[in-house]
Amino acid sequence: MIRVREFEETVATRYSEQEMRCPVHLSVGQEAPPSGLCEALAEKDQIFSHHRSHGHYVAKGGSLKKLISEFYGKATGCTRGVGGSMHAMDVDAGIIACTPIVGGIMPVAVGSAMAHKYDGNGIVTAVFLGDATLEEGVVHESFNFASLKKLPIIFFCENNFFSVYTHLRDRQPDRPLVDLAAAHKMDVYSVDGNDAVEVFRVSQLACESIRKGNGPVFIEAITYRWREHCGPNYDNDIGYRTEEEFQEWKKKCPVEKLTKQLLLEDKDAEEKIKKIHTKIRKEIEDAFQFALESPFPAKEELFKNLYAN
Amino acid sequence: MQTNSSKTQRKLSYAKALVEATDICMERDPKVIMFGLGVNDPKRIFGTVGNLPEKYGKDRIFDVPLSENALTGIAVGAATMGYRAILTHQRLDFALLSLDQIINNAAKWHYMFAGQWKCPIVIRMIIGRGWGQGPQHSQSLQAIFAHIPGLKVVMPATPADAKGLFIASVEDSNPVIFLEHRWLHYLEGEVPDGYYSLPLGKSQISLEGNSVTLVASSYMVYESYRAAEALKKIGISAEVINLQTVSPLDLETIIKSVKKTGHLVVADTGHASFGVPAEIISRVTENCFSALKSAPVRIACPDYPAPTTFALAKHYYPRSSDIAEAVLKILGESNGFEITNNLKNIEQSLRPDVPDLKFTGPF
Ligand SMILES: Cc1ncc(C[n+]2csc(CCOP(=O)(O)OP(=O)(O)O)c2C)c(N)n1
Numbered sequence: 001m002i003r004v005r006e007f008e009e010t011v012a013t014r015y016s017e018q019e020m021r022c023p024v025h026l027s028v029g030q031e032a033p034p035s036g037l038c039e040a041l042a043e044k045d046q047i048f049s050h051h052r053s054h055g056h057y058v059a060k061g062g063s064l065k066k067l068i069s070e071f072y073g074k075a076t077g078c079t080r081g082v083g084g085s086m087h088a089m090d091v092d093a094g095i096i097a098c099t100p101i102v103g104g105i106m107p108v109a110v111g112s113a114m115a116h117k118y119d120g121n122g123i124v125t126a127v128f129l130g131d132a133t134l135e136e137g138v139v140h141e142s143f144n145f146a147s148l149k150k151l152p153i154i155f156f157c158e159n160n161f162f163s164v165y166t167h168l169r170d171r172q173p174d175r176p177l178v179d180l181a182a183a184h185k186m187d188v189y190s191v192d193g194n195d196a197v198e199v200f201r202v203s204q205l206a207c208e209s210i211r212k213g214n215g216p217v218f219i220e221a222i223t224y225r226w227r228e229h230c231g232p233n234y235d236n237d238i239g240y241r242t243e244e245e246f247q248e249w250k251k252k253c254p255v256e257k258l259t260k261q262l263l264l265e266d267k268d269a270e271e272k273i274k275k276i277h278t279k280i281r282k283e284i285e286d287a288f289q290f291a292l293e294s295p296f297p298a299k300e301e302l303f304k305n306l307y308a309n
Numbered sequence: 310m311q312t313n314s315s316k317t318q319r320k321l322s323y324a325k326a327l328v329e330a331t332d333i334c335m336e337r338d339p340k341v342i343m344f345g346l347g348v349n350d351p352k353r354i355f356g357t358v359g360n361l362p363e364k365y366g367k368d369r370i371f372d373v374p375l376s377e378n379a380l381t382g383i384a385v386g387a388a389t390m391g392y393r394a395i396l397t398h399q400r401l402d403f404a405l406l407s408l409d410q411i412i413n414n415a416a417k418w419h420y421m422f423a424g425q426w427k428c429p430i431v432i433r434m435i436i437g438r439g440w441g442q443g444p445q446h447s448q449s450l451q452a453i454f455a456h457i458p459g460l461k462v463v464m465p466a467t468p469a470d471a472k473g474l475f476i477a478s479v480e481d482s483n484p485v486i487f488l489e490h491r492w493l494h495y496l497e498g499e500v501p502d503g504y505y506s507l508p509l510g511k512s513q514i515s516l517e518g519n520s521v522t523l524v525a526s527s528y529m530v531y532e533s534y535r536a537a538e539a540l541k542k543i544g545i546s547a548e549v550i551n552l553q554t555v556s557p558l559d560l561e562t563i564i565k566s567v568k569k570t571g572h573l574v575v576a577d578t579g580h581a582s583f584g585v586p587a588e589i590i591s592r593v594t595e596n597c598f599s600a601l602k603s604a605p606v607r608i609a610c611p612d613y614p615a616p617t618t619f620a621l622a623k624h625y626y627p628r629s630s631d632i633a634e635a636v637l638k639i640l641g642e643s644n645g646f647e648i649t650n651n652l653k654n655i656e657q658s659l660r661p662d663v664p665d666l667k668f669t670g671p672f
Contacts, residue, residue: 102403
């Protein structure tokens with residue numbers, strides 16, 4: 001949680017230096033969904049994601065050095081600068097692929113889950129999607145197939161109510177999002193996506209069920225994106241949502257919520273959290289330093305990897 | 310079709326020219342409707358929609374769910390019933406989800422029902438470039454659309470082109486793929502007032518010359534123009550043809566020019582292989598081989614996906630120096646070093662991933 005928050009906030013702060021020359025879709029405010037889910041996933045489990053993937057990547061334990069280097073377009077980045085912020089990956093941490101064509105990654109995740117089922121390796125696949133992703137046809141085709149084949153996959157939907165600047169109410173009829181997945185005959189859950197503990201609990205249930213061979217599970221985590229759709233700023237003033245609405249959600253800050261929950265259970269929590277903060281800040285600082293000192297890819301890199309050998 | 314260049318002109322950005330064109334179309338024909346993701350959001354498709362949503366209301370201009378393929382079919386259906394639909398995509402790459410509806414339905418609608426149905430739709434797609442747009446947000450796939458019989462493919466370069474070609478596209482009875490290069494939206498230029506349309510399937514000579522023919526579309530018109538201006542200094546007078554429409558191709562204008570100059574360079578924003586330049590060069594060699602004094606050259610992006618990092622993107626996109634170099638080579642001109650070096654210096658002084666706003670084009 002804290003790592004995701006600090007990571008995204010640092011990116012936001014340093015973005016204005018204009019040296020991270022690529023789009024960034026930050027997930028400040030949406031830390032609980034990936035943190036809760038990834039806590040429930042085993043290390044060998046795998047995730048797929050989309051354009052807003054940094055939080056997912058960090059929560060799953062992806063290398064900060066590689067991701068930040070990628071933002072700077074460096075040769076040490078996750079895709080050696082070729083993919084940029086929207087194509088995060090870190091195979092060692094089980095972060096298989098992220099792509100920014102909305103919905104495009106869904107069937108790929110399903111196919112990967114099918115392979116794991118064939119191989120009987122017990123790996124659970126989780127694929128992240130947004131509320132708007134549900135509007136793409138390929139998503140429903142993916143649900144249908146995954147359910148038909150009882151594949152070991154979690155469809156993890158972060159409902160933050162917006163597709164860029166368009167509200168859910170202007171895009172979909174008023175009905176529970178989970179109904180869409182339920183129609184394909186899979187277990188569904190809808191949780192408070194600002195409550196990391198709840199997300200964790202539900203994700204654990206999903207993992208258990210999947211590991212028993214019951215097929216896919218759909219989880220909706222209801223949350224809110226604090227900053228602009230793409231970029232480092234706040235944009236509550238441009239007219240697509242109100243400052244009041246944002247403030248309401250800010251009160252439900254997922255990081256504060258978890259902190260409070262911990263304080264109830266452990267009187268030393270505050271001290272421990274402080275230490276975690278310090279440690280993480282240092283880690284992020286080091287990663288930025290590493291990225292800044294890393295070389296850019298040489299021209300020859302442009303002409304590599306078109307075909308596999 | 311009305312083309313009227315004697316009208317009053319005023320400076321307008323490419324984006325504003327599109328607002329004006331859309332407004333005129335909607336004003337003239339109540340059956341024109343427009344939809345697409347974000348058409349009425351605060352950014353208004355990079356400023357190309359203006360206040361039209363307020364002016365025309367939610368039935369005629371509306372935001373949509375994230376469902377490109379279905380929405381394209383919906384446009385086809387509405388067009389079948391007499392509407393003229395304008396569909397917008399903030400990136401061409403997103404429209405790829407609708408290739409089924411575009412290629413299997415829209416393109417063939419008139420033909421496969423023996424001319425009984427028409428499909429007057431305009432699909433606006435924006436070609437991204439720079440600032441880390443990378444492999445899935447910057448594809449320039451005009452060749453794919455131009456390959457499909459039944460589609461018209463338009464690539465305006467100037468603000469005046471944008472306005473005139475847009476109006477013609479909306480008024481056309483066929484599906485038109487309207488490709489806007491993202492960097493051109495900022496560009497300013499003279500735009501005729503009022504109703505103004507430019508014929509589809511016609512190219513324009515934007516600079517006359519007799520040493521070499523430079524054919525280009527969209528953003529590459531500016532790179533060609535810059536090369537042509539530089540080449541003037543050593544007495545090479547390049548003729549620049551602004552394609553405007555990629556398909557159907559205005560072969561006549563190109564052949565006429567090649568017959569005059571004997572040399573041909575074609576610059577395009579797409580990949581080199583199987584692209585628009587390949588088609589043009591092939592047509593020219595088929596039709597006026599004997600007029601050619603040198604082998605034609607194409608200037609295009611490499612046959613690789615676009616990389617994200619600017620460290621690689623700067624080697625990826627062809628620029629005016631590449632065009633000038635090609636011209637010098639085919640003309641056997643050995644003292645043009647300074648020309649290409651100057652161009653390279655200008656290019657290197659710019660960050661390769663943001664538009665060169667200093668060069669706004671003299672036309
Ligand atoms: C096929 C496609 N259409 C449009 C876009 C432009 N786009 C990028 S992100 C986005 C919104 C997606 O919303 P959602 O899936 O809810 O995720 P969120 O951004 O809210 O995290 C859109 C429309 C795209 N990337 N791909």
